[in-house]
Structure formats: C-alpha cells, structure tokens
Amino acid sequence: MDYAIEMLNITKDFPGIRANDNVTLKVERGTIHALLGENGAGKSTLMSILFGLYEPTEGIIKVNGKEVKITNPNVANDLGIGMVHQHFKLVHNFTVTENIILGSEPKTKFGTVDTKTTAKRIDELSKKYGFDIDPSQKIEDITVGMQQRVEILKMLYRNADILIFDEPTAVLTPQEIDELIAIMKSLAAEGKTIILITHKLKEIKAVADKCTVLRRGKFIAEVEVSKTSEKEMAELMVGREVDFKIHKPEIQLGNKVLEIKDLCVKNTRGTRAVENFSLSVRSGEIVGIAGIDGNGQKELVEAITGLCPITSGTLILNGKDVSGFSIKKRIDSGIGHVPEDRHKHGLILDFKLKENFIIHGYNTEQFSKNGILNFTKIDQYADKLINEFDVRSGQGKETITRSMSGGNQQKAIIAREIDRSPDLLIVVQPTRGLDVGAIEYIHSRIVNERNAGKAVLLVSFELDEILGLSDRIAVMYNGGITGIVNDKETDEKQLGLMMAGSKIEGVSDHE
C-alpha cells in the first residue's frame, strides 16, 4: 500500500485526561479519509499532533513512508501537510492574494511585495480546481464559503499534498457544502490526500473513501465507506444503537406564551433587519424558524431576549407586554436562551465550568444568601448538570471553560438553559458542532420541554433539524416571513423555495 500518512500507536496525555490512546491512522495517497468521532473522541488532538501543534506522548508518525518528528507547524508545512481550520485564520481587510502570501511574501527586484505574479498563480490554481475566486477581492467582502476556499488555496499555494479539513461544513450553507464536496473530489482526483475531520455521516458517505472511527480516545475501526451504512458508522462512533428519528407525541396546544406583533428591529449598521414580523408560539409546540443565515434571525432573537433594542412593535410574554423590560427582567419572566454565539454570549470562557452554570441564578436564593455565594450548593448543582447532560472536561466542574471542546461547551449551555425550564425556550443552532449522540440527546430534551407544556422557538440553518423538531415552521427571508407551514405538510424543496424568497400561503398563525 502507498500511504501518505501513517500515524502508528499514537498516545497523547494531557493533565487528567488521555486524549489519544494507542490510535493508528493510515491514509492512502490520493484518497479522502474521514476521521469520525464524537466531541472529545480525540480527533482534533490527533490532527493537532500531525500538524505539529502537540507532540505525542508515544507513537510514530510516517509521512510518505518516512519516519518524521513534527515539532511545530512549520515542519508540517515543509512536509506538505496543510490544515484548513474550522475557524479561519484570515486578515479581513486584506485581499485574497495578500492573505495567501502572508508569511512568505514574494519580493520584486525592488524589494516590494510582488502581488502581481502571485495573483496570477492563485488565479490559475483557482481555475484548476474550480474555486471561482477573484484574488483581488477583500476577505470582508466575500462569503464564508469563499473564505474557506481561500484557506484551501493557501495550502495549495504552499504546495501542500496532504490537506486536513477540520469540520469544514460546520459554517456552510447546504449549497456551499455541495460545492465543497465537489472541490474535495477534484483535489483527490489530482492526487492530493485529504483527511476530513467530521461527525456528519451524510458527508462522509458523499465524499470519503475510507473512514477511521475513534471513541473516547481509542481507535475503534477503519471501514470502507462504500460498504458501510450511515447507521453502522453512527453505532461505531457512539458505541450503541442510534435512533435518528425524533419521537414526538401529539399533545394539546396551550396558551400563547410568546406573541410577536409587527416587530421591527434595526441591526448594528442601522438598517432594517426585521420588518413587520408577527408570530406566536403556544405552550406545547416547537416553532422552527428556517432561513439562510443573515436574514434577520439573529436580530429577531436578540430583540426578544432584550440584547438589542426594538424599533417598533410589541412582544407579549404570557399575556404581559415585555417590550420595555430589561434583559434580567425578561429572563426572570421566563425566557431561556441558547445563543447562537456561544463564545460571545453563551459562556464566560475564563470562568470555571461551575461558575458558568450559575450565571443566571448567582444572586438568587438557590446559590447565594445575603450576597454571599454558597459554594456547596454551586458544586452540587454543577455535578448534577455534568452528570445529567454528560458534559465532559478535563477537571470536571473546576475546568476553565475555555479549555473545553466546542461540543461540550455547547452541552454546558444547553444544560444550564434547559434545567431552568423556562416558559419560553429560545434555541439557536442548538446542535451546531455536536456529534450524533449529543444531537440525539439534546433533541430529545428539547422535545421533552415541549411535551411538558413549554413553548420552544427554534432557529436553525439546518433544514434536517428544523423539519425533525418543529411543529410549525416559519421561514424568514429578508427580515420578514415568507410563510408559515405545518411540519407535516411541507418538505425540503418547498422550504428551500421559501428560503429563497418565494411567498407561500401556508397555515395561518393561529388566527
């Protein structure tokens, strides 16, 4: 076999946790190899070792059959290994070309930076793989999907033969995902070797040749993707049977918990982001808001939770007008919020995990008395949430939240918000970056809230999630609603059209 990468019997220890335990990964040249595992299974650690960010405690790495020691990312680059990170590392007010050459700028004979010849080379590369990128555009002016292509180009420009993609589709729209898959295939056809870190089975099925499965830091299996089903891979990953279906019993709808009337919101740039938006959510139902990112969902949610001011319109919560309430008062009136941006809003990253759990209730009877925090109660509560929601981290409740994996951070937020059991639960992208097992669990908890007679407002950019969870679906386009449809009477195609702006007469909003 002609292997581009061989990582043999890799073990990596961190204080309190063994992230990789005797893991072996062999990748054939010119193939796409998926690395599948839940959050915290050790995928990122393994790839960081390959990219020179960590050194393994034990084990051997071979690149193109030769044993190597990768002590830092520069060594990895020299070996032709490139990494497309989940969070792009681009300078926003630089052009595509400037970003690509950053760090190894070619000089003209006068000593200035030679952008002309490089722009030409980038253009050639872009055409060769069908990237469709204009090298003179600034990063801030192009879409997220395009930015990702710049990251890929950066690797190709540096003659990388082995490309690591770290959860590349997490930030993309469905169309962009299709395009990325095409790009990856053409790269492999050109002889590049690709390692794809992901937990999305659909994508593995669509693009990968082989798949290595990790679970809790251990190597579980290497499978031939074409001979395996999604369900089998999911079970290898989770270690038990997985149920993809969401079970929702019929239940009686109750009162209107949230009523939005003619809401108008301006965004930070001062332009209208939400226009004459009306919608209500009853107790016992999940209302999904579908739509492509950037059509006013963020502003809508922030207006309801009080994070951004409303221009006009009213918000009624349990029959009370809360439009003028402070954030705190809205929370106390029964709003729970799983925010879209978990680093900016959801968590205080430098706090310990247990401190993040009490962020809403720190000054209530539950956790403090006469202004003094009760750490016994706080510890007990943290243990309870960690157990119940299976939040994994190095030092348990004492872990600094910043050092936790993204999926476990998200679980922590969900645990905190759901445990408060608010009358209105607003969840935005609740399962982004989570693995099958965690998604299954979180979906069931959201449905439980609905069954318990709470109102749930779900905002998601993933149609599967919207279709699976919602009782009714409102599609947002350009700050307004293009239609409200019943979950059972619609499909992806119809929603897709509505997301693109075509109005559809669906069910009315209870009136």
Added chain:
Amino acid sequence: MSKKNEKIIIPLIAVGLGILVGMIILLLSGKDIATLFAGLVKGLTGYDMLKAGSAVNLRYPGEFLVSTMPIILTGLSISFAYRTGMFNIGCEGQVIMGSLVSCMVAILVPMPNFIAVVVCIIVGGIAGALWAFIPGLLKSKFNISEVVTGIMLNYTALYGANYFLRALPGSSAQRTVNIPENAMLGSELFKQITNNSRFHWGFIIVIIAVVLFWFIIEKTSFGYSLRATGFNKEGARYAGIKVNKSIILSIMISGFLAGIAGAIVVQGTFGYGRVMVAMDNYGFDGIAVALVGGCTALGVTFAGMLFGLLKVTQPLLQTFGVPKEIGEIISSSIVFFVALQYAIQYYLLKFTSGKKKKKQELQPQGGDVK
C-alpha cells in the same frame, strides 16, 4: 505545570531575574554585590550585615511597613478595577483627592477623639470614589476610555488639590499646618517599639482592605458579577447582569481604596497636607504591584511589600555607596519580566518538557526534519 503553580512561579522568577539584573549592573559598575543584599536585609529587618554584631534597629522595618501600606492599597485599587475589565490609571488622582479631602476635613472640622481618625479616612475614601465616578460614568454612558479620562483627571487632581491646600488656613507655599493629633494614625507605643519610626495604625486598615478585597471578589455574588463583566462584557449582558452598573460600582470601589491610601499618607506618614510639585506615584506603583501580584489579594500584599522594600532600601544603599537608582532599576526590571510572562511560560514549558523527554526517551528520532 498547572495554572495555579504558574501564577506563583512566574512572578517569583521575574523577581529573581530583576534582582539578577540589579546584581549585574552593580558588578559592571565595580560595586560589591553584598551591599545590595545588605541593604535589602537592613531595610527588611534593621540588621546591618556589614557591621557584624551590631544591634537590630527596628526603625527600618517600621519605615518599611510605612512605605508598603499605601502601595498595597493602590495595588488593590488597580486590581479591583482590573478584575472588572478596567484599567484605572486614574488611581493616582484618586489618591491625591483622598489626601486632600482627608486633610481638609481634619483641619477644618473639629471632631471628638477616635471619631476623627475614622471619619477622615472614610471621607478620603469617598473622595477617591467620587473622583473615580467621573471616568466610570463616561465609560459606561459614552464608552470613553477610562485610561484617557483617568490620566487627565490625575493632573486636574494634582493642581486642583494644590490650590485648595494652599488656601487652607495657615498653609505655606509648600504645606498645610499639622492636622490635629486626634486625626493622626500614629501612636506613641509604636514609636517606642520601632525606635521613632513613623509606623502607624494604618496597617489595620490595610489588612481589612486585603481581606475584604478577597472576600468580595471571590466569595460574593457581587464579586461574581464583576468578574463576569471583566472576562466577557457581552456574556455578562446576555446573562442579565447590569454591565454599566458593574463598571461604575467597580471603579468607585477602586477609587475608594485609592482614596484611603491617600488618607493614610496624610494621617499616618506625614501628618500634614503637602503642596506637590509632581505626583507621588503611589497610583502608578499600584499598577506595578497589581501586575506582579496577579490582581489577587494575597499576591498584591506580597508584591506591595516587595516594592515597599525596594523603596526604603534606596536611601540605605546610598549610605553603602551604591547609587539609589539601583532600587528603581530592580523594581522596573521585575515589572518588565512579569510583563514578559509569556516568554517565561514558554521557556518554563520547554524546560519541563525537555526534562521529561530525557527521562523517558520516547521520541523516535529520524526523518529529515530541520
């Protein structure tokens, strides 16, 4: 290495490196290194190493403690604001206002014994808090940087205070009259014990401040909300914490601590108000102390003592024939090395992992790696 250990080890390494720099400079200028340590030991304990068998002079430790008191307080002041995400560079001005108001009230308002001391300290603190309210309000309402307003208010305080001090009855161009005895923190008992040093009751206030600082920041829900704001303003806002209120309150408490420092300088160290040509730098020393002390109560206490020691050692070194600037070189080198903490962290990591590697010999060698 755990984070906790790092927090202690890095400042210690920085202190060591700072003293090393001082030693190298002494060597280069042809002085005896022993004098530096003799100076430090004498400043700390009053024992003169260079004159074997000489008696211990408690005046030195007394003066050492006198010089640490205000800078521990300003160190706490800077740290308190910093934990809420603010850089209270206006601390200096708040110290000056604390001094001014404490002095004015002591001279102008006749008060019964015991009450006078306490009242003067409290009004000093309040003056500092009110002076800090200005940058706090501007920050929370208009998002104006507290650094810019703080620096400007430092000068406003300096020259404004000078005007009022000169206007007090009986003031000369340089100083006011002595404040009444009952507003003083000094005590005959301490004077007797410490061979006529200026050591005073202010140390009790400092201890209370250190304990309260720790308690508020670590143990109360109020401190929790301040820390949340300091780490992530948007995250705190999301959680319903009133960020603007936190900002104003925190900088006012910071100002209160600075004001108390100013009051102690008047009521303890000098006993009168001084018309100042330039700032005393208590506030700026506080920045260094907070930095070295990692903005924690205990850290600030030790850092404050270290900087206080370096300060009182300066005149001692001069008597040993060493230029007093050596003390300043050492203290600024320490600050420099603490600011370099990431570099120290980096080398620490290299050092410790290097040791591990040698022990285990696990890394296979090979490949054409540069």
